[in-house]
Amino acid sequence: MSGKHVAKDQPQSFIFSSENLKTKDIILKKYPEVRKKSAVMPLLNLAQKQNDGWIPLAAVQYIADLLEVPYIKVYEVATFYTMYNLAPVGKYFVQVCTTTPCAIRGSGKIVEACKKYISSKEGHLSEDKKSSWIEVECLGACVNAPMIQINEDYYEDLDAISAEKIFKSFKDDSLPKLGSQKGRKGSEPIKQRLTLLKN
Numbered sequence: 001m002s003g004k005h006v007a008k009d010q011p012q013s014f015i016f017s018s019e020n021l022k023t024k025d026i027i028l029k030k031y032p033e034v035r036k037k038s039a040v041m042p043l044l045n046l047a048q049k050q051n052d053g054w055i056p057l058a059a060v061q062y063i064a065d066l067l068e069v070p071y072i073k074v075y076e077v078a079t080f081y082t083m084y085n086l087a088p089v090g091k092y093f094v095q096v097c098t099t100t101p102c103a104i105r106g107s108g109k110i111v112e113a114c115k116k117y118i119s120s121k122e123g124h125l126s127e128d129k130k131s132s133w134i135e136v137e138c139l140g141a142c143v144n145a146p147m148i149q150i151n152e153d154y155y156e157d158l159d160a161i162s163a164e165k166i167f168k169s170f171k172d173d174s175l176p177k178l179g180s181q182k183g184r185k186g187s188e189p190i191k192q193r194l195t196l197l198k199n
């Protein structure tokens with residue numbers, strides 16, 4: 001990934017919703033009071049979920065205050081991991097796996113399609129502000145490479161044509177069924193079983 005994009009337009013303040021304040025208390029109870037800074041990752045995740053998939057800098061400060069640690073301690077975690085977004089991601093946030101198995105199976109073509117149909121710049125919103133994309137490391141579905149994650153869902157067994165179809169579907173919210181785009185079940189062979197057959 002070519003450096004994390006931090007939004008220029010930032011809200012002035014951030015606080016957890018009343019429901020998330022309760023969740024925050026549940027999270028903090030998992031750690032001894034003197035180790036409460038260990039809750040930084042689940043709290044960043046909570047803030048991101050509350051704020052439509054991205055973490056404003058005001059939330060970084062808010063979490064630092066809650067955990068009684070310097071701002072930089074939370075900021076460095078938020079900037080290190082690809083799972084945290086520091087700029088709006090839109091309704092459809094696409095993560096393209098470009099690790100070796102996906103790369104060998106053509107993830108370069110998926111990245112090209114992202115640039116064409118979403119945004120020429122990684123981590124930036126599309127023109128209609130509805131989607132964005134980033135490159136990520138292995139998402140654990142190598143058996144169905146190449147693959148992408150859209151929000152919480154996996155789309156697998158992709159090629160340039162199926163990727164294009166998915167990205168075009170953002171416009172009218174008509175995404176195809178998630179999972180294998182070649183119709184196979186799990187990671188079973190596409191045509192027929194070739195192993196564990198009786199003689």
Ligand code: FES
Nearest residue numbers: 097102138141142
């Ligand atoms: S290499 Fe892409 S999912 Fe593992």
